[in-house]
Amino acid sequence: MSGTDAISEYLIAACLLLVTVTATVAALTRDPMRQALVLAMLGLGLTLLFTVLQAPDVALSQLGVGTAVTPLLIMLTVRKVRRSAVQRRDGERQR
């Protein structure tokens, strides 16, 4: 095995480890707002993994959808739900 092969295998192993760790953290995080951020980190880890596995097309899709759009949609949803919940609670307190 040549030197570059060994380096790329170490890179793949490191990226796999990063993805495993961030995915586990994402599953264990209970607060949806934080979960969205961890999900973005997971998306970044997957992007790195796809890049070292020589799949740049998939890496680009993952970067756009997994790191930007999905966490953004989750955060907007959480904001909407929390806004309703907070105002409902305030309203009940006033009545």
Place this chain on the structure above:
Amino acid sequence: MSRVLRVRLFWAAAAVFAVAFAAACTGLPRFGTLSHPYGARAIAAAFHQRTANTVSSVNFDQRAFDTLGEESILFAAVLGGLVLLRRARDERLGGVRRGRVLPATRLFGSVLLPITLLTGVYIVAHGQLSPGGGFQGGVILATGLHLAYVAADYGVLKAIRPLAVFDVADAVGAGAFVGLGLVGLAVGAAYLQNVLPLGTFGQLSSGGLVPVINAAVGLEVGSGVVVLLAGFLDQAVEINSPDEQDNRTGR
């Protein structure tokens, strides 16, 4: 079904799955081997069609019909999302408070907005040559546009994002993909067959139908993500649900 029974059922199913999955994995080819039967054939076909990016050749030429299905799924998903997020009869539009933006953030957004849009257009246009294409470029274009929200406020984003135009562009992009397939039928070939002149390998105009479909997909994905994010943003920022209004009038 009691809780104990459910948990037991889960563990039984998980054990069966674990054994079957482990057995199936032993039959997989080894990780990172040199022999790729499908890859070799796809690359040969891509060379024959003078498309430098084999992935784009597979997506938009060799298996364009599969991609049409995927794009239709995306189109239907955006449509479904918009139907759910539309302003209901009992929801009212509230005023949007103007946010305070740090000067550094404003500068960051103003500089990066044009660069991001240019990158998006580049990635859509070079899909047949280098990694990327309509889907990736479309997502970059759509998210790049939202730098206006980060750097300024919701009013500025709404001003540079005429939703009526993007609604139509989404449908036109999806329709153009379906329509481009008919070109093949018109000249007596198969649906979505790459019948356009293939050009010179490695040139921007190479690949025949591939860059044209890429452009249609870029239009559809970019507009689709913009209108979907607009639906979510409206709900999160602007639209007040009935319970929020009760409270507002109570104040």
